[in-house]
Each structure stands twice: as structure tokens, then as C-alpha cells.
């Protein structure tokens with residue numbers, strides 16, 4: 001390890017994503033040869049005692065109880081946003097104006113208007129910006145991208161994505177911020193389908209038009225709070241209306257003529273984090289799913305008759321992007337490594353060796369335009385043309 005330039009992080013939010021990001025910054029120099037070392041400088045949370053304990057547990061040097069304090073401090077280079085969606089734009093725009101680099105969780109904002117303001121503010125300030133679509137950084141997904149770019153699949157006809165979870169199916173599961181439109185913007189659409197749309201744009205290209213369908217199965221729930229990961233606890237006896245989607249679906253046309261089918265739900269019993277894609281081209285197909293994230297299934301029409309079929313490539317060889325930084329071939333990696341790989345690109349962007357990292361706020365904005373269009377189509381019942 002030849003770490004020399006220290007990049008001092010101030011991170012807002014310290015639960016699910018806070019844990020993932022803290023771990024990634026800590027482990028990055030352990031795995032990657034880098035000239036940049038992230039420093040876990042300051043953790044931000046609103047409750048003094050809780051943020052102090054979180055800072056100790058997650059390995060942060062100090063803490064603050066108001067993110068605005070980070071803007072004034074010259075010992076902070078990066079602001080990392082791991083808070084609910086409603087707070088992203090205010091924090092990101094203020095951070096950019098203060099000259100801090102920004103890493104923001106997805107979806108970038110509550111809507112495309114906000115997302116555009118964030119992207120423009122980041123560009124105007126000349127800071128390095130990224131949105132945390134971590135599934136792009138799975139070596140098997142990166143390998144799929146390379147195969148598609150090299151024409152191994154031929155012309156792409158179909159992109160098919162399912163993002164299936166089941167953690168809120170119990171009607172007694174509390175109404176947390178993820179089910180409040182004023183805090184989250186949308187439900188499964190922005191939470192889950194946003195990731196599928198990012199993979200679609202990354203692997204296949206830009207989307208031209210969409211038709212949407214969204215549904216809320218359980219319309220009222222006891223009010224509660226997230227308690228870490230995807231766990232939550234009711235905070236009393238009161239109930240409130242769920243005003244976001246429990247499930248969302250969309251049909252799409254891509255600029256290159258391919259068609260896309262997207263499904264996202266938190267009501268698919270037995271699917272804990274079933275983030276899956278399949279792509280079919282004129283010469284072959286690929287399949288990938290997060291639950292077997294190291295594996296990429298590949299079908300090639302050029303295989304001799306009688307031996308054709310999907311083969312499973314375990315993307316843990318040195319040739320597979322990022323995989324060589326970890327373990328010998330066949331020794332798999334996990335969820336947390338997707339964040340390490342993403343932070344590695346972010347740090348390379350800051351040090352100047354990696355160019356502008358992606359997905360950027362522009363990607364976050366384009367993603368949000370598509371999310372908004374799916375919602376609009378659901379309301380009007382008509383397909384919507386994507387306009388950036």
C-alpha cells in the first residue's frame with residue numbers, strides 16, 4: 001500500500017448505508033493499491049449520544065450533530081450523503097457550493113427537477129460527484145458490460161430486470177420513511193427500480209420511452225422508524241396512510257431498438273434481495289442475479305450444436321474487473337465489496353488519476369427523469385417520451 005494523499009470524509013447518516021460506506025472507506029486501501037487514503041474524519045447524526053456511539057463503532061474520528069458544520073470545516077474534503085431522499089438535494093447543493101466533493105446515495109433526489117439542480121450545482125462548483133449505484137461495481141456486471149461492448153451478444157433485443165424483496169409484506173410492518181412520499185419521493189420505484197434502470201443504462205444504453213404501472217397493496221400501517229438494515233419498529237399505536245408504491249412495473253424502449261421490461265416489488269415472498277437481469281442479443285444471452293453475485297451466466301449461439309446452453313462464469317479471476325484486488329480465483333466477494341469498488345473510483349476521481357467517475361450526478365438525473373416518467377405514465381395511462 002502506498003497511500004499518501006489523505007481525503008477527509010464527512011458522512012451524514014450512519015445506519016444501513018452509513019455502515020456500508022464506513023466499511024468501504026476503511027477497507028479500500030487494504031485491498032487496492034492507491035495513492036489516496038480516505039480518512040473517516042467526521043460522522044453526522046442528529047442525536048448526540050447515538051452519533052457518538054455510531055462514530056465509535058464504525059471507526060470515525062469525530063462527530064457532529066448538524067451537517068451544516070461540515071461546510072465550514074476546512075478539514076473536510078468530501079461530504080457523503082446516506083440520509084433519506086428528501087435531504088439529498090439540500091445537503092448536496094450546499095456541499096458543492098462549499099467546494100466539497102459529494103457522494104450521494106440513490107435515488108439522487110425526490111424528482112428530476114431537484115436532481116438537475118444537484119447535477120448543475122456540482123458541475124458549476126467543479127467538484128467530483130458520484131451517485132451510489134453500487135450494483136454496477138459487481139465484477140460479473142462489469143464483465144457483462146465488456147462482453148456487450150465487444151459485441152459478444154450481438155445486437156441487443158431484450159433487457160429484463162426484476163428487483164424483488166419481501167420485507168414489508170406483514171401488514172403490521174411499520175410505516176417508515178421508505179413508505180412516506182414526502183420523505184422518499186416514491187416507493188419501490190425509486191428504491192429498487194432505480195438500480196435496475198441504472199444497470200439498463202450502463203449495459204444497454206439510453207431509454208427513449210416508458211409505460212408504467214404502480215400499486216400499493218397495504219394502504220395503512222402503524223407508524224414507526226427504521227432501526228438499521230431493513231428492520232423497523234413501531235413507535236406507538238397510531239396508523240398512517242401509505243402513499244407510495246409497494247410494487248412498480250415498466251415497459252421501455254431503448255434508443256438502440258432494444259425493449260426493456262422492469263419489475264420492482266417488496267411483495268415477492270421468499271425474495272430477500274432478488275436483484276436480477278437478463279439480456280438477450282442476436283448472438284447470445286446473459287443472466288445475472290445478486291443472490292449469486294459472483295456468477296455470470298452466458299449463452300453463446302456459436303457453441304457447437306449439442307453443447308449449447310448457459311455456462312456459469314465465476315467472475316473471480318484476475319481478468320474480471322476489481323476481482324483481482326481481492327482473493328485468488330474462486331474465492332468470492334460480497335455485497336460490501338461493491339461499495340469498496342465504487343469508493344475506489346470516487347477516490348481515483350478525486351486524486352485525478354481516474355477522470356470523471358460514473359455513475360455521476362448526471363446519471364442520477366437521467367435515472368430520475370425515467371423514474372418520474374414511469375410515475376407520470378402510471379397516472380395518465382399513456383406512454384411517456386424521455387426528455388432530458
Ligand SMILES: NC(=O)c1ccc[n+]([C@@H]2O[C@H](COP(=O)([O-])OP(=O)(O)OC[C@H]3O[C@@H](n4cnc5c(N)ncnc54)[C@H](O)[C@@H]3O)[C@@H](O)[C@H]2O)c1
Pocket residue numbers: 012013014015016017018044045046067081082083084085087105106107132133134191226228229
Ligand atoms: N445503494 C444501495 O443499494 C442502497 C441501499 C439502501 C439504502 N440506500 C439509500 O441510502 C439512503 C439512506 O438509506 P438507509 O437505508 O441507510 O436509511 P436508514 O434509515 O438506515 O439510515 C438513515 C440515516 O440518516 C439519518 N438521518 C435522517 N435524516 C437526517 C438529517 N436530516 N440529518 C442527519 N441525519 C439524518 C438517520 O438518523 C439514519 O442514521 C437512502 O437514500 C436510500 O435510498 C441505498
